[in-house]
Amino acid sequence: MAEAAKKAFVTGHPVAHSRSPKIHAYWLAKYGIDGSYRAIDIAPEAFAEFVETLEANGYRGGNVTIPHKESAFALATRLDAAAEQIGAANTLWFEDGTLWGGNTDAYGFAANLNEHSPGWATNGPAVVLGAGGAARAVIQALKQRGIDDIRVVNRTLARAEELRHRFGAGVSAHGTAATGELLADAGLLVNTSALGMHGNEGLSADPARLPDHAIVTDIVYVPLETPLLAAAKARGLKTVDGLGMLLHQAVPGFERWFGIRPEVTAELRQMIVANLGAQGLGAQGMTRE
Helix, strand or coil, rough: CCCCEEEEEEEEECCCCCCCCHHHHHHHCCCCCCCEEEECCCCCCHHHHHCCCCCCCCEEEEECCCHHHHHHHHHHEEEEEHHHHCCCCCEEEHHHHHHHHEEEHHHHHHHHHHHHCCCCHHHHCCEEEECCCCHHHHHHHHHHHCCEEEEECCCCCHHHHHHHHCCCCCCCEEHHHHHHHHCCCCCEECCCCCCCCCCCCCCCHHHCCCCCEEEEEEEECCCCCCCHHHHHHHCCCEEEECHHHHHHHHHHHHHHHHCCCCCHHHHHHHHHHHHHHCCCCCCCCCCCC
């Protein structure tokens, strides 16, 4: 009897804007895999039942996006180290009948910088703008790569303090008024806030205050060149856009569900860039799945 097609998904509420089906469809075709990956909109009140019936419905796992990441974290039987530290799961898979939850956002962030700015991890201190779930993933990646001075800046200081307590030594919390001073000796500036997205334009920090060797990256990818990246580029600094994080975070999940570790190629990137343009510039540029 022929093996059943391998099935995976992305779920959120809403989820129609997700580019993940296009990313995974590209890889399924490229590697000749008999499989599918589709977007499934699940309301929060129905999420637990959806997860409980995954295996019975033939799914090997899938991606989880807003607003289900913390619920996925709670429902998984086992968790990888990244999910444990970040406190949220964006990837589910079955291993010997056990449902695992993982988080690939930190991996995606680091892999994007590895590709476009090799050696970035020696460029601390780092300033991280924002204190939401994406900031957790970024801080985890920075700590993993040995950056020991991470300055979290957020409009609500209490949220930055939460991350300082979660991640411990080497992480400090600051209000936005301190941003200029914090940038003076920073080698890496990371925007994880919504500033810069279409519909929320604005400059989250002034790159003019950074030293000449600094790298500036923005996890927002709609638009690809945010106001922060444009200002940093005009200043002559190295910049890295957020689209690579989206592409690279998809790699570990695909490998778990379909058995092949896929490659992030220039062709894949151009396909997604074209899709972003075709779909218009909505305010979805921080969805990581």
